[in-house]
Amino acid sequence: MVPFSKRALVTGAFTLVLSVPAGGAFAMPALSDDGSSDGPQVRVSNSQTLADLAQSMRGEAFASASYRLYAKQARREGLPSVGRLFERTADVELGEHFKEEAALSGLVGSDAANLRDAVSGETYESQKMYPGFAQQARADGDSAAATRFSEIARDEGVHRGEFSTALHVVESGQGSVPAPSKVEEPTQVPAGPPKVQAQRTKANLDTAMHGEALAYAKYRLYAEHAENPAVARLFRGNAQVERREHFADEAKLAGLVGTTRSNLTKAISGERYESRTMYPTFAKRAKEAGDTGAATRFSHNAKDEARHAQAFQKALDRLS
Known part of the structure; x- marks a missing residue:
């Protein structure tokens, strides 16, 4: 590792x-x-x-x-x-x-338990973690990171809504599980130096990358063990966004690849x-x-x- x-x-x-x-x-x-x-x-x-x-x-x-x-x-x-x-x-x-x-x-756990975990994580990231990271990056002069943190916060808010709707469907037996978000264009991460300057921004990117990688891994497992095929599709789709867009964007800003x-x-x-x-x-x-x-x-x-x-x-x- x-x-x-x-x-x-x-x-x-x-x-x-x-x-x-x-x-x-x-x-x-x-x-x-x-x-x-x-x-x-x-x-x-x-x-x-x-x-x-x-x-x-x-x-x-x-x-x-x-x-x-x-x-x-x-x-x-x-x-x-x-x-x-x-x-x-x-x-x-x-x-x-x-x-x-x-x-x-x-x-x-069950589909309901896994969806509740996903809702909790997405709520934290969309409402607290990423907005806080964006505010700090802006204050430290890392405007590109601030913009991306804010964009990812909005994405995670969408994921939260999708998982919340799916949880309601699973628990009530009514309605339809929404389609997952899609990766529009995977981010390419060639070798390059960090695109941020502040140590605080670099530390926040490290935290964010670990969170996105973990979300991807968890969602893949939740999909693999899902009882409802639509819930499996939702987890698989959003997992791809977490790794191929969010993690990759943060890796590019952090200069992860040499x-x-x-x-x-x-x-x-x-x-x-x-x-x-x-x-x-x-x-x-x-x-x-x-x-x-x-x-x-x-x-x-x-x-x-x-x-x-x-x-x-x-x-x-x-x-x-």
Whole structure:
């Protein structure tokens, strides 16, 4: 993963659901890079383990979204094999690690529970977080960021309305679930420096990117487990807006993407931190708390991340 603030848990935007959801948690086999399975997940309840799962899920979602942008940059530089490496790793981070940790935390519930979570997150972002970020960016002279924050706030307000309507339909059995928002034109994020100056704006962009990446990952899971096909379509559609527009726009402002050499260097640092420090620490705490399933998963993920770091290092060495 990419070590943004060493994967610090960002509070506020799209807070992870750590209590038992209305529809119960889903169980799934835990897969690794080699496709092996550790058997069904058992949901945990220890508060520290849940906090560690929340932090790691946020990091896995962010890594996956970032690596997809790095893959596109590698292809721009005529390095398709590096692009494929970033894409494969992004798939593992989101499709395996995030999913496995979500199962342990009991993230996914019924359609109604998932829609309520989405409404809560979109309300916070549209009414508090993004308007506040816009005001601060404007005060700090980052007018482009202020404008984009305000535009995203309006988008999230639309999403809030769509999810609220869908929730009414699910709970009342009356009406129709609205069609999702659409990605008009995916934002391209080539290598480039930050387009903002203030440290506060840069920090707010980091928070926002983590929130958008997490929303994308959560909505994808909510869609996958939706009982109502129309609710699944709504989650899938809005997930695309979160990653391909909002996350990408913020990444462009933040200068997230560098040259492939710098992207690989950053990825190596993040993967090594997680494999050597973060996941081993989480595994030790989970074991001490009696959460053996989570401890096993954290330890397994540490091994996966070490392999990712090695693969990225080999790719970087070939560029030398």
